[in-house]
Amino acid sequence: MRRLFLILLFLSAAVGSSTAAELDRAELIDRLCGDAAALGEAGRSLMGVAAEGSTADRAWAAPIARAMMDRKLTCDGAGAVAITADGSRDALSGAPRTAAESGRSPLLSLKNRSVFEMADAALALRSSSDLGRRAAALRTLERQAVTLPELLFESAAAEESDPVLRAQISAVAEAAALNSVDPAKRIAALQRIAATPDRRALAKVGPLTKDPAYAADPAFKGAVDATVRKIERGIKIGDVLATLYNGLSFASILFMAAIGLAVIFGLMGVINLAQGELIMIGAYATWLVQEALQRFAPALTEYYLIIAAPVAFLVTATIGIALEAVLLRHLYRRPLMSLLATWAVSLFLINIVRVTFGTQNLNLVTPFYVTGGVPVIGDFIFTWNRMFAIAFAAVTLGLTWSLIRLTPLGLNIRAVTQNRTMAGCIGIPVRRVDMLAFGLGSGLAGLAGLALAPIYSVNPQMGQNFIIDSFMVVVLGGVGTIVGTVVAALGIGQVNVLIEPLWGAVAAKVIVLLMIIAFLQWRPEGLFAIKGRRK
Amino acid sequence: MAVALLIDAVTVEFGSFRAIDGLSLAIDFGEVRAVIGPNGAGKTTMLDVASGITRAKQGRVIFDDAIDITRSSESDIARAGVRRKFQKPSIFEGLDVRQHIAIGAQGGLRRTLSSYALAQRVDDVLAEVGLADLALRPASELAHGQKQWLEIGMVLASQPKVLMLDEPVAGLTDEETERTVALVRKLRRPDRAIVVVEHDMDFVEQIADRVTALHEGRTLFEGSMQDARADARVVEVYLGR
Numbered sequence: 154m155r156r157l158f159l160i161l162l163f164l165s166a167a168v169g170s171s172t173a174a175e176l177d178r179a180e181l182i183d184r185l186c187g188d189a190a191a192l193g194e195a196g197r198s199l200m201g202v203a204a205e206g207s208t209a210d211r212a213w214a215a216p217i218a219r220a221m222m223d224r225k226l227t228c229d230g231a232g233a234v235a236i237t238a239d240g241s242r243d244a245l246s247g248a249p250r251t252a253a254e255s256g257r258s259p260l261l262s263l264k265n266r267s268v269f270e271m272a273d274a275a276l277a278l279r280s281s282s283d284l285g286r287r288a289a290a291l292r293t294l295e296r297q298a299v300t301l302p303e304l305l306f307e308s309a310a311a312e313e314s315d316p317v318l319r320a321q322i323s324a325v326a327e328a329a330a331l332n333s334v335d336p337a338k339r340i341a342a343l344q345r346i347a348a349t350p351d352r353r354a355l356a357k358v359g360p361l362t363k364d365p366a367y368a369a370d371p372a373f374k375g376a377v378d379a380t381v382r383k384i385e386r387g388i389k390i391g392d393v394l395a396t397l398y399n400g401l402s403f404a405s406i407l408f409m410a411a412i413g414l415a416v417i418f419g420l421m422g423v424i425n426l427a428q429g430e431l432i433m434i435g436a437y438a439t440w441l442v443q444e445a446l447q448r449f450a451p452a453l454t455e456y457y458l459i460i461a462a463p464v465a466f467l468v469t470a471t472i473g474i475a476l477e478a479v480l481l482r483h484l485y486r487r488p489l490m491s492l493l494a495t496w497a498v499s500l501f502l503i504n505i506v507r508v509t510f511g512t513q514n515l516n517l518v519t520p521f522y523v524t525g526g527v528p529v530i531g532d533f534i535f536t537w538n539r540m541f542a543i544a545f546a547a548v549t550l551g552l553t554w555s556l557i558r559l560t561p562l563g564l565n566i567r568a569v570t571q572n573r574t575m576a577g578c579i580g581i582p583v584r585r586v587d588m589l590a591f592g593l594g595s596g597l598a599g600l601a602g603l604a605l606a607p608i609y610s611v612n613p614q615m616g617q618n619f620i621i622d623s624f625m626v627v628v629l630g631g632v633g634t635i636v637g638t639v640v641a642a643l644g645i646g647q648v649n650v651l652i653e654p655l656w657g658a659v660a661a662k663v664i665v666l667l668m669i670i671a672f673l674q675w676r677p678e679g680l681f682a683i684k685g686r687r688k
Numbered sequence: 689m690a691v692a693l694l695i696d697a698v699t700v701e702f703g704s705f706r707a708i709d710g711l712s713l714a715i716d717f718g719e720v721r722a723v724i725g726p727n728g729a730g731k732t733t734m735l736d737v738a739s740g741i742t743r744a745k746q747g748r749v750i751f752d753d754a755i756d757i758t759r760s761s762e763s764d765i766a767r768a769g770v771r772r773k774f775q776k777p778s779i780f781e782g783l784d785v786r787q788h789i790a791i792g793a794q795g796g797l798r799r800t801l802s803s804y805a806l807a808q809r810v811d812d813v814l815a816e817v818g819l820a821d822l823a824l825r826p827a828s829e830l831a832h833g834q835k836q837w838l839e840i841g842m843v844l845a846s847q848p849k850v851l852m853l854d855e856p857v858a859g860l861t862d863e864e865t866e867r868t869v870a871l872v873r874k875l876r877r878p879d880r881a882i883v884v885v886e887h888d889m890d891f892v893e894q895i896a897d898r899v900t901a902l903h904e905g906r907t908l909f910e911g912s913m914q915d916a917r918a919d920a921r922v923v924e925v926y927l928g929r
Contacts, residue, residue: 564790574762578763579792581766
């Protein structure tokens with residue numbers, strides 16, 4: 154056993170010899186058992202070991218530093234004995250032995266205690282296998298980060314396996330370098346900070362203008378000023394991009410909610426107040442797919458958003474077709490009646506969902522592909538959930554546009570939209586086209602429900618939030634045009650996002666509504682009106 | 689000779705107003721029939737009944753000697769082979785000329801023609817109505833006369849057995865009217881009946897085999913145009929002296 158240990162020791166010594174500073178362990182033990190000055194010296198060499206010592210030296214030194222802190226190191230004539238987690242062992246060789254009766258434990262002075270505390274924490278950060286212990290060590294080190302060797306943080310960050318802790322280590326190192334006594338290091342640190350211009354960086358650099366060195370050293374002042382300018386520019390660009398991005402994602406949500414209505418209102422002239430509930434049912438269908446996957450194919454659960462797309466579409470399309478065939482067909486010539494009837498349907502759907510599923514919010518898993526994001530510049534983070542909404546809306550737009558523009562069904566729908574009588578007289582089955590178009594519009598609402606499910610809370614009332622927004626978009630865009638719906642959604646989305654930070658969300662909504670009312674006074678037919686639609 | 693379209697004792701009422709009053713009319717295959725009469729005589733209403741837009745209160749409409757289309761829907765009637773052109777040029781503003789002819793040839797959701805046959809048919813019809821050069825223009829950009837021809841082309845594309853034209857030369861120039869005359873004459877075939885409602889008597893004279901004059905929902909006169917000009921009642925209520 155002992156032989157094996159010795160071989161290991163030799164081996165590690167051989168490896169350790171390749172690093173710059175070779176540790177004389179016996180001398181370190183002597184110093185630990187020496188006077189206060191020697192103790193301080195020993196503490197500093199322990200710190201040196203933590204920063205640039207070999208792996209074996211660090212593993213050897215860590216329990217000794219710990220024992221010093223806990224007063225579990227005893228010096229006697231044969232050297233020193235440390236009581237560690239493995240029991241009582243000789244500090245130098247690691248062989249089990251107990252301290253002689255005459256031994257004494259070195260007492261740390263207040264000044265030395267802080268040196269050892271840092272050395273202990275540094276060694277723990279470098280060599281502990283416990284993440285919590287390493288994090289605690291970093292918090293200890295942070296207090297005196299300026300005085301610690303840079304190399305310590307650099308190598309600790311390089312070897313750290315946990316990404317969060319690694320980022321924290323780098324942050325501490327950066328702050329340390331920024332407040333270092335060496336101006337060159339500070340300027341270098343400033344340049345590193347300027348590479349990621351966000352508000353956190355500004356908070357770090359801002360206080361430096363009050364630093365004594367700022368007034369004294371023109372080079373430092375210049376570096377600080379340049380960094381602040383660069384960070385501020387980055388933040389500005391980031392803010393503009395973030396506003397555009399948020400506006401775009403809000404617009405895609407508006408578009409998703411409105412596109413189904415654009416088809417139904419545009420083609421049939423039916424004011425479908427149950428459209429919001431079709432969105433809600435789409436979201437519930439999505440949830441049911443998630444539940445089914447969890448039960449029968451757990452491996453696919455994360456992909457429920459994609460798998461649910463055809464389900465959500467078909468379920469709501471079926472409901473829409475049934476609604477048209479049973480109810481609305483008889484009310485085409487009575488718009489007020491169809492408005493009331495669809496309102497009744499909306500209440501019916503809300504309550505039937507309430508009775509079946511309950512009123513609570515449904516719990517939808519957030520899949521990995523809609524979590525997190527990529528920081529771009531400033532505080533602008535390219536988040537995947539917003540990107541998902543945008544991409545989903547773009548795909549829906551593409552499919553709907555192709556369907557309307559490129560397929561025979563689309564040609565028939567457009568013909569019926571623009572001239573019903575004529576369409577009937579050239580053999581288009583107007584009734585069936587009505588039904589299919591209604592199904593299409595309802596199915597699109599279902600897809601909207603799917604896109605909203607991971608972003609909004611899913612409950613029986615969720616549809617009511619969207620019905621006003623949808624009508625707003627459709628009416629502003631011009632009834633029955635896809636382009637109009639897209640442009641109106643983009644416009645309302647952007648304006649909303651621009652106003653929101655200035656006066657708040659409620660005021661933004663009010664202002665947008667007033668703007669729409671004013672616009673419709675001037676152009677009642679909306680942005681893009683197609684001529685000759687059914688009156 | 690087979691009767692293409694038989695309107696048998698049809699009565700249509702709008703509220704208390706009787707637009708057509710027990711009207712009977714038989715149109716044979718191979719003929720061009722003009723229906724004339726003053727405004728409100730029931731000419732367009734008669735076409736509406738035949739194309740399924742308006743329902744008859746009494747009477748029957750029989751197509752091709754056997755098929756009762758009195759209660760059929762517009763699209764069923766159209767697919768059976770009875771097609772009409774409307775009084776106002778009724779086109780789809782958003783579609784181009786080619787799409788109009790294509791949708792006329794094959795409306796609905798079922799494909800009955802191969803894409804090659806469809807393209808062929810569209811080309812033929814475009815050439816026939818003289819719009820081949822404008823095939824890719826949006827229909828909304830066409831001139832009034834061209835819209836009239838486009839609509840005739842749309843109706844024609846399905847190769848209908850009964851072709852009903854409601855005022856095909858209204859608002860056309862003399863030259864355009866000439867072209868329309870030539871077009872209608874070309875469309876005349878032994879297996880096709882053509883019904884034209886028109887106020888332009890010169891046009892009617894040039895195309896019609898027989899003329900039916902309506903007055904207050906009833907048949908006033910039936911015969912050749914020359915006889916119509918000579919008939920005292922027709923002159924009285926419509927043609928004037």
